Amino acid sequence: MTQPSSTVRELIRQHYSDLTQSERKFANALLENYPAAGLASITIVAGQTGVSTPTIARMVQKLGFKGFPQFHKALLKELQAKVSGPTERRANWATEAPESHLLNRFAKAVTQNIQTTFSNVPSEAFDAAAHLLADTDHTLFIVGGRITHALADYAFTHLQAVRPRVIHLTSSSATWPHYLLDMEKGDTLLMFDIRRYESNLLRLAELARDRGVAVVLITDQWSSPVAEIATQSFNCWVEIPSAWDSNVSTLMLLEALISATQEEAWPNTKDRYERLDRLFEQTRLFRKPGGA
Structure with a gap:
């Protein structure tokens, strides 16, 4: 069965x-x-x-x-x-008329999503993806879609601290040819694409692949069309009792990749963190814990 x-x-x-x-x-x-x-x-x-x-x-x-x-x-x-859009997905959940409270149903769905996601991540593929993200000899490009641009921004914020040569593509696909112009063989493109899948992301992945760029894709359990051409592709389970899909498992997988990238790039990353902290102190943007 x-x-x-x-x-x-x-x-x-x-x-x-x-x-x-x-x-x-x-x-x-x-x-x-x-x-x-x-x-x-x-x-x-x-x-x-x-x-x-x-x-x-x-x-x-x-x-x-x-x-x-x-x-x-x-x-x-x-x-x-x-x-299916948000209205149809909300209707599917409503017809079940569960007796338990939404908080319990939500927690159960999210927990199951995380467990299923991580049980379906091959360790070799995960390590290979982390190696690509940590390759400082080449540039790392990051892009997301209508919803996943927030994940791309999160990835960029962390990975630009972990390593140099990280570029975050803008949300406007009209600007993407400018980034493609600078992509070279050996570079990596980290992409996020969940349903409904975006045709412009697929075209970007195709053009990047043709330039010798490795594509690392994070998608949902149904798989974006980009998965067919991606170097490494990871499926995250996203269904929850809501009109929208959840990004919790997607974010957890991303954080795991960030952690693995940091470890692979250590001790260069440690030196980079220390230099970054000194810059923050000079700009006085943040207060130290317990500071006046």
Whole structure:
């Protein structure tokens, strides 16, 4: 049986090594045009992807589905979740009419999101991403979307203290070609993109990749299209009893990456922190604890 928290995309990745060559052909076609390539009837899907209907039937069973109808239903549900706005998501929660208080439901949802997120972060991918973020021989660019620009700003504030050569792209995509002009092979672009996914972020990622830039993506459990071209991609679970998705698990993963980046860049970061503190003292912007 499929796990409720697993998307079809995730199930394919989990079971990919178990698939035959013909099954992988269908799986790859689906991932390249996800989830649209699997939304027609099994006969049409087979014809469009160049495999037989028995091949598709076997593959969906390997993923944990009883048959193609259940597989098809799961893809439709994902599609609906992707395109739903705040009104639709609020209605979905309201129909459950839970008896417990909102605070308890909210805390439970957020806690589960964090647990699921961190249990689905491969340690090797995490370490590789931290290594890219800590590479001071190259420039680190950071960008977010309509909602996630706040996460990008948070990342920039911390990472510019951790290491030099950190650039925060403005929220206006009209200015992005100016940043692309300075991107070079070996640089890294840290991106945030959650539903509804932004086409301008995908285009930016494509252009950056073409220039030899490594893309580190932080997205939600349904995966931004940027994940298909990202060097490292991390899924964060975000659903809560609200009209909006939560950024708690996303922020926690970001803070973990910042901490790992700091550790990898140490002791240069330690020296940088000390110099920064002296500058703050000279500007007298902050008062020391217990100061008059």
